[in-house]
Amino acid sequence: MAQPRFTRVWFLTGCSSGLGKLFVSAIVARGDKVIATARDITTLSEFEHNEDVRLLRLDVTETQDILNEIATKAIQVFGHIDVLVNNAGYVLSHVWEETRQSDLLHQFNTNVFGPLNLTRAFLPHMRSRRSGTVIFMSSIAAWLGVAVGGPYSASKFALEGSVESLEKEVAPFGVHVHLAVLGQFRTAILESTRRKTDRTLESISDYDGAVEAFQTRLEQTNGKQPGDPVQAVERVVDAVCRTGHFAGYENIPLRIVLGSDAIEIIRDQCQGMLRDLEGQQELARSTDFLGEAKLGDINNFVAYVFYHPRFQFCSKLQEVE
Numbered sequence: 001m002a003q004p005r006f007t008r009v010w011f012l013t014g015c016s017s018g019l020g021k022l023f024v025s026a027i028v029a030r031g032d033k034v035i036a037t038a039r040d041i042t043t044l045s046e047f048e049h050n051e052d053v054r055l056l057r058l059d060v061t062e063t064q065d066i067l068n069e070i071a072t073k074a075i076q077v078f079g080h081i082d083v084l085v086n087n088a089g090y091v092l093s094h095v096w097e098e099t100r101q102s103d104l105l106h107q108f109n110t111n112v113f114g115p116l117n118l119t120r121a122f123l124p125h126m127r128s129r130r131s132g133t134v135i136f137m138s139s140i141a142a143w144l145g146v147a148v149g150g151p152y153s154a155s156k157f158a159l160e161g162s163v164e165s166l167e168k169e170v171a172p173f174g175v176h177v178h179l180a181v182l183g184q185f186r187t188a189i190l191e192s193t194r195r196k197t198d199r200t201l202e203s204i205s206d207y208d209g210a211v212e213a214f215q216t217r218l219e220q221t222n223g224k225q226p227g228d229p230v231q232a233v234e235r236v237v238d239a240v241c242r243t244g245h246f247a248g249y250e251n252i253p254l255r256i257v258l259g260s261d262a263i264e265i266i267r268d269q270c271q272g273m274l275r276d277l278e279g280q281q282e283l284a285r286s287t288d289f290l291g292e293a294k295l296g297d298i299n300n301f302v303a304y305v306f307y308h309p310r311f312q313f314c315s316k317l318q319e320v321e
């Protein structure tokens with residue numbers, strides 16, 4: 001006899017366009033339920049009468065108290081939340097010397113603190129149910145810093161570091177955490193109306209060349225990105241539901257890397273880093289206290305033990321190898 005299908009309830013941010021809106025369609029097409037949020041919910045009018053979709057207004061930069069209230073309200077809609085997708089985000093690109101602190105803070109509030117605060121709002125619910133999945137949208141920008149791309153890169157680097165720790169903290173409670181690390185996908189993200197690239201009034205002429213080259217590259221890339229956003233969304237949904245490419249998977253990696261450009265960039269970065277490490281072995285050892293345990297005696301190195309993934313309490317809080 002066929003098993004009844006498990007219906008999940010999803011909570012999504014940033015659904016007014018791009019990947020967020022595609023997520024809503026993909027989730028509904030699978031027969032799941034979704035609370036779709038946007039700063040302006042009139043952008044989601046096509047889902048207004050769909051009984052599997054509820055629309056909520058949400059700016060992810062709201063205070064923790066407001067995010068907590070929204071989470072409580074969202075949980076009441078269908079009785080629980082199985083999956084949180086932290087999708088909202090935007091690109092701020094400036095050279096660092098011209099970047100205003102207020103703009104940088106807004107970039108981090110949207111791309112880093114908002115997703116983490118919202119996750120904090122849903123975690124008590126997921127922990128108490130010993131079940132849940134949280135997805136964070138990351139980028140190759142988290143792997144490669146390019147000139148003039150610093151603020152966006154910094155936000156996604158910070159997000160990846162935060163999520164890497166979070167995963168280890170919540171795994172013992174049945175909460176799965178993943179980073180969808182995307183290459184360049186053909187959404188509106190690079191449209192001049194969406195990305196924040198305007199230079200300040202005090203722009204520094206020394207950087208004109210770099211800024212113009214960067215802007216030209218963004219304009220040339222916009223609309224020609226190699227990645228199909230429909231496919232990206234399907235792969236992420238498959239990862240959560242263990243269907244399609246992920247059918248039969250017991251463990252999904254922390255990073256779900258999407259786009260052939262993403263694989264190449266991340267591989268190049270890792271290989272470059274390994275090459276850098278090769279030349280630094282002796283240099284690194286030269287700063288250890290002399291006469292004490294060597295790196296081989298890893299049990300004696302508290303810091304090493306803390307950071308070495310061989311040790312269970314790094315990957316799971318409770319057990320030590």
Ligand SMILES: NC(=O)c1ccc[n+]([C@@H]2O[C@H](COP(=O)([O-])OP(=O)(O)OC[C@H]3O[C@@H](n4cnc5c(N)ncnc54)[C@H](OP(=O)(O)O)[C@@H]3O)[C@@H](O)[C@H]2O)c1
Binds near residue numbers: 016089181188
């Ligand atoms: N497309 C790519 O190539 C790519 C690559 C790597 C990572 N990503 C990531 O994927 C996610 C979605 O991007 P996308 O390509 O779908 O771009 P998009 O079409 O520009 O969508 C971004 C969404 O985020 C929303 N948003 C921005 N600030 C918000 C805030 N403070 N509160 C709530 N919503 C907010 C936007 O809403 P408004 O309409 O209100 O502005 C919009 O719905 C982002 O996190 C992005 O960094 C995209």
